[in-house]
Amino acid sequence: MTQARPISADAMTLMTYRALPVPAMIALRFAAVVTTWAARRRTRLALAALEPWELDDAGLTPEQASAEASRVFWQA
Template identity: 55%
Template sequence: MAHARTVSTDALGILSQPGLPFAARWAVTFAVCVTKWSIRTRTRRALSQLEPWQLADVGLTPEQAFTEASRAFWQG
């Protein structure tokens, strides 16, 4: 069974250290941005495939789901 590994906030706090090279900080920031975009794309794609009864279970109307699923990946 695979287990998700959690990242502590202390590990992410390393990014705010003044001695960290600019390129490393930029690379991590870029990776976080791309990861968010990927998650939004997958989530919105899955949302667009739900049945009306499933949407009702999560408290959304089909119109709300369509509006959210139609948004571009860069729109938060």
């Protein structure tokens, strides 16, 4: 299943501007994907470092947190 990736409003505006060259559009899309991947990696590393009481506050079990933290960054 494919999920839509959030793209910032500024990037979306640049990508829809017709005068932007194709290589620039490709570079913007690539930058957006890499930024999304980096955010996922940071979030999953932080999730893996949470204490059990912090996971409980977030409504997660240690098993759920471990499953999410073990996913690779390109998986949504």
